[in-house]
Amino acid sequence: MLRMSTLFLRTLREDPADAEVPSHRLLVRAGYVRRVAPGIYSWLPLGVRMLHNVSRVVREEMDRIGAQEVLFPALLPKEPYEVSGRWTEYGDLLMRLKDRRDNDYLLGPTHEEMFTLMVKGEYSSYKDLPVMLYQVQTKYRDEARPRAGVLRGREFTMKDSYSFDLDDQGLQRSYDLHREAYVRIFDRLGMDYRIVSAVSGAMGGSASEEFLAAAPTGEDTFVHCTSCDYAANTEAVQLKAAEPVDPSTQPALEVLDTPDTPTIDTLVEVLRDQGHDVPASGTLKNVVVLLRWPDGKVAPLVVGVPGDREVDVKRLEANVSPAEVLPFEKFQDFPQLVKGYIGPQGLEGVRYVVDPLVVQGSSWATGANVEGKHAVNVVMGRDFTPADVVPAAEVRAGDPCGRCGSPLEIGRGIEIGHIFQLGRKYADAFGLDVLGPDSKPVRVTMGSYGIGVSRAVAAIAEQAHDEKGLVWPREIAPVDVHVIGVGKGEQKAEAEKLAAALEAQGVTVLLDDRPKVSPGVAFKDAELIGVPTSVVIGRGLDDGEVELRDRRSGEMRTVPFEGLLETVLTELRS
Ligand code: ATP
Ligand code: MG
Numbered sequence: 001m002l003r004m005s006t007l008f009l010r011t012l013r014e015d016p017a018d019a020e021v022p023s024h025r026l027l028v029r030a031g032y033v034r035r036v037a038p039g040i041y042s043w044l045p046l047g048v049r050m051l052h053n054v055s056r057v058v059r060e061e062m063d064r065i066g067a068q069e070v071l072f073p074a075l076l077p078k079e080p081y082e083v084s085g086r087w088t089e090y091g092d093l094l095m096r097l098k099d100r101r102d103n104d105y106l107l108g109p110t111h112e113e114m115f116t117l118m119v120k121g122e123y124s125s126y127k128d129l130p131v132m133l134y135q136v137q138t139k140y141r142d143e144a145r146p147r148a149g150v151l152r153g154r155e156f157t158m159k160d161s162y163s164f165d166l167d168d169q170g171l172q173r174s175y176d177l178h179r180e181a182y183v184r185i186f187d188r189l190g191m192d193y194r195i196v197s198a199v200s201g202a203m204g205g206s207a208s209e210e211f212l213a214a215a216p217t218g219e220d221t222f223v224h225c226t227s228c229d230y231a232a233n234t235e236a237v238q239l240k241a242a243e244p245v246d247p248s249t250q251p252a253l254e255v256l257d258t259p260d261t262p263t264i265d266t267l268v269e270v271l272r273d274q275g276h277d278v279p280a281s282g283t284l285k286n287v288v289v290l291l292r293w294p295d296g297k298v299a300p301l302v303v304g305v306p307g308d309r310e311v312d313v314k315r316l317e318a319n320v321s322p323a324e325v326l327p328f329e330k331f332q333d334f335p336q337l338v339k340g341y342i343g344p345q346g347l348e349g350v351r352y353v354v355d356p357l358v359v360q361g362s363s364w365a366t367g368a369n370v371e372g373k374h375a376v377n378v379v380m381g382r383d384f385t386p387a388d389v390v391p392a393a394e395v396r397a398g399d400p401c402g403r404c405g406s407p408l409e410i411g412r413g414i415e416i417g418h419i420f421q422l423g424r425k426y427a428d429a430f431g432l433d434v435l436g437p438d439s440k441p442v443r444v445t446m447g448s449y450g451i452g453v454s455r456a457v458a459a460i461a462e463q464a465h466d467e468k469g470l471v472w473p474r475e476i477a478p479v480d481v482h483v484i485g486v487g488k489g490e491q492k493a494e495a496e497k498l499a500a501a502l503e504a505q506g507v508t509v510l511l512d513d514r515p516k517v518s519p520g521v522a523f524k525d526a527e528l529i530g531v532p533t534s535v536v537i538g539r540g541l542d543d544g545e546v547e548l549r550d551r552r553s554g555e556m557r558t559v560p561f562e563g564l565l566e567t568v569l570t571e572l573r574s
Helices: 022-029 045-064 079-084 112-122 168-188 264-273 313-320 425-430 453-463 491-504 519-529 539-543 564-573
Strands: 033-037 040-043 075-077 095-098 104-107 131-140 155-165 193-197 208-214 220-225 231-233 254-257 284-292 298-306 324-327 351-354 363-370 373-379 408-423 433-435 441-443 445-452 481-485 509-512 533-537 545-550 556-560
Touching: 022 033, 022 453, 040 045, 045 131, 045 155, 045 168, 045 453, 075 079, 079 112, 079 425, 112 131, 112 155, 112 425, 112 445, 131 168, 155 168, 155 453, 168 193, 168 208, 168 408, 168 445, 193 220, 193 408, 208 220, 208 453, 254 363, 264 373, 284 313, 284 363, 313 324, 408 425, 408 453, 425 445, 445 453, 481 491, 481 519, 491 509, 491 533, 491 539, 491 564, 509 519, 533 564, 539 545, 545 564, 556 564
Parallel strands: 193 231, 298 351, 481 509, 481 533
Antiparallel strands: 033 040, 075 104, 095 104, 131 155, 155 445, 193 208, 208 408, 220 231, 220 408, 254 373, 284 298, 284 324, 363 373, 408 445, 433 441, 533 545, 545 556
C-alpha cells in the first residue's frame, strides 16, 4: 500500500517553467519525474511504478512471442561500433568517453553490434535458429534538441529486440511476430496509435514501420489515406507521381530572357507574357543545400522539386541520412550555381537529385544557369539525368495517395515503436554465419525492433490528461485505486480498513491518510495524480454512503457503504 502520509511525493501547484507540452508539465507537477540536466530525468516513486508497469506489459508480450530477455551493459567498447561504421556515422549523437588508460568507450545508443556478436559467440548451426533476444535497458543519445521532458531524453529506457533467421521468409515471420506483439502492447497500454511505413535511415536494411502515438505535440508527421489503409511517415511517403513518358516526344528546349523573376510566381507571369502557359507546378525549383557527413566531409546538393512546393528539410534529411542537411551559402565557390537561375541541364561538378514527383520524360520550366534567363521544355531523360531520386518535396493534405490516388490526410504523432528488417548489414559486418544442413555457411539475416519505454509513459500522458491532471489507463496506472478518507469521524479508519481489504485481494492502493489535509487538497492531488478509480469515504458515511469517482469519465457515484469491497472490485473489473 502506498500511503500519502509517507510517500516520497510533493505535488506542485505551478507548471515548471521549461515545460512546453502537457505530459512534461503534468509528470513534473504530479511528482512522477524531476529534471537533473537537459534531457536527463530522475523518476520518483510514482514514476518508477509507471516505468515498471510499461516494462511489465512489454516483457509479457515479448515473452509471449518467444523472445528471450538478456541484458547488455550500457558502457561499451568502441571496436564493434568501428567495425559497423557507426562510431563515425552516429556523429555527435554518440556519447563517447575514455577510461583511465585512454581507451575509447561509448554509452550505447542501440545495440545491433553487441547482439550480433553475442549470437556469433554462442551459436554456430542452422539448428540453433531462429532466435529472438531482447533487453529493457538504458540508452544514451546526445540529442541535438532534447525536448518535452522524457519524450526526447538524452538518457532513456528502450526495449530493443533482435531476430536472427536463416532466410527472408524466416525474417518476415520474426518481423510479423514483433508487429503483432507491438499491437498487443500498445493496445494494452490504452494508446491511440497508427502503424506507418518508415524510412530505414542509419540502420540500413529494407522494410520498416513505425508505431506513432497520435498527438498534436508529436514531432513526426504522417499521412494516411482517406480511402485505403495506406499510412506512412511523411519522411517515407510515396505520393502518386505522373506516369513516365518518352522524352523524345517532347518539344525542344528553349531559352528565354526572364529578368526580375525572383519568385516562382513572378516567373510564371513572365513566362505567360512570352506565350508559355506554365503553372507553378510545371516549374522546377532547384534548391541548394549543404550536406555534412559524420566524418566532417561537406558537399553541396541540388534538389529539384516542383515549383509549387517547398523542400521539406526533415524529409530530405531522413533520406540522405547519415548526412545532415545545412543551409548552403558559398555560391562564390561554385560558379556553375547561378543563384536564382539554377537548372539541372548541364550542371556539372555538383550532385543533382530530384524528388520522385519529377519523372522520366517530364518537361519543366526552370533556370538556364545564366543570370536573367530561364528555359522551357527542359526534359528529364533528354536534357538532364539526375544522379538519384530522393524524396524531399513537402507533402500536403489532399495530395493523392501513392497506392489508390485518393486524397491523403496529415496527422502528427510521437514515435513509440519502430520495427526494421535489417537484413544482412550487421551479419556481413561481423561475419555472422551458421553451418547449413549441407555444412556450407549460411549468412544470417536480422531484424531489429525498439520501443521507447520511458517515452511511452510520456506519450500515454500526452493522450490521457485533462486540465486538472493525468488520467491513466487502468493497465498501467501507478496503482489500481486511490482511497481517500475525509472527515472527523470514522472515515479515516474505514478508509484504512478498505485499503487493507483491497490489498488483501491483490489490488494496489494509494491511501490518502494524511492527517491534516483538507478535502479540497486531497481531491486536487487525486485528479493530478490520475488514478482511474477513487473511493471517497467522507461525510456521507454517517448515512451509510460513500462515493466512487471515475477519473476518465468524471463520473461521481454514490454507493452504499455496505458491501463496499465487492462494489470496488466489480468496478475495477469493468
Ligand atoms: P526519433 O526519430 O524520435 O529520434 P529514432 O527513430 O531515432 O527516434 P529508434 O532508433 O527507432 O529511434 O529507437 C527506438 C525507439 O526508442 C523509438 O521508437 C522511440 O520510441 C525511442 N526513442 C528514440 N530516441 C529517444 C529519445 N531520445 N528519448 C526517448 N525515447 C527515444
Ligand atoms: Mg525510429
